[in-house]
Amino acid sequence: MKRLFAWFVDNPVAANLIMIVIVAGGLATVTSIKREVFPEFSMDRVSITVPYLGASPEEVEQAVCLRVEEAIDGIDGIKQVTSLANEGVAQITAELFPEADSQRVLDDIKSRVDAIDTFPEEVEKPVIGEITNRRQVINVAISGRTDERSLRAVGEQVRDEIAALPGITIVELVGVRPYEISIEVAEERLRQYGLTFDAVAQAVRRSSIDLPGGSLRTREGEILLRTEGQAYTARDFEKLPLIALPDGSRLHLGDVARVVDGFAETDQAAL
Template structure:
């Protein structure tokens, strides 16, 4: 009968573990223990946390068509921020009664400094139409959704909405919850659905 020492080559890690079974078992226990610890200690998130390096400039222009928004709002903003350092790309969108400019920053730039520079550049614009609303300059933020609670049942749709609002008020009273939103609830003017979603943030 051929012994194990003859079957395993003399050199290499496998041969060393075959001759030192205690060390091999300790290594196995160490790896198993590290895996179990990592399973409990690793951070678990629906979406990983990250920072958005985008400055958003939003301006309301009540009653204006998209073409008027583009000419009166978007183009002046694009020209004003063109000289700001740290900008990678500028994207504009004109809609009826509102215009938005998304300014993507170069990676590693001081976000707050660029935000301040963009805000100052927009405030120096003197060609805006008189009917516009106050421009809003802010860093895009991302809210982290924690969970959703669905309320449903064979009852009147307005009773479901009332229950959802009561649950929302109860959840908002908790210090650990920063924001609660109602989704898929019927409007008071009309209704289409028979369930409600409460979103926790």
């Protein structure tokens, strides 16, 4: 260290040149350096959320948690797996070793979970992602004397406008219930037409879907065909056909059920 200081004293011109190069390099890169008020960093954990609506915690544990744990067991990089079975949803968390490649482990977990074919039919698509630590800069609360749908629409508009501002990386809408279309089937109407609840459910699955129809070659080129039958609103679901009646007419879902375009029943906490 003393030799280094002595060299700088004996060579002041070289020392000044080195200082100028360092300062110039810093000024050239200062504009491209990523700056964050609250930097985001990985928690070395992967979260797996599997909705199983209507199932009890015991059913969720047996049908989802155990099968996911068995599927991801043995993946290199996983330190510990913990599961939480709640009513209607399973939450599995995989803790990783600090030196593990989180992206590679995440891809392996997705491949293993997507390959599970023994889930009950009522189980929805798993949501898999890496847990990161993020802190918000501000909270914006919206309130008003209006219905829930209108209030959520205003919240979504505010979210989109804030996200469009320069320097904003992510904006989340919290404290709102997800949209849900519920079908309340009248039992006496089912008996009147000789239907069962399973038959109605199968008819809805069969009719409310978009399907590719192949392609058609013409002189101008190739035309892709697609049938669009996915229902999105209560009115769309009410028009879904169930069966053909003896007089040639069709029985629609709205004839035997009440379709409500509303929100899911969830536990919401006031902020």
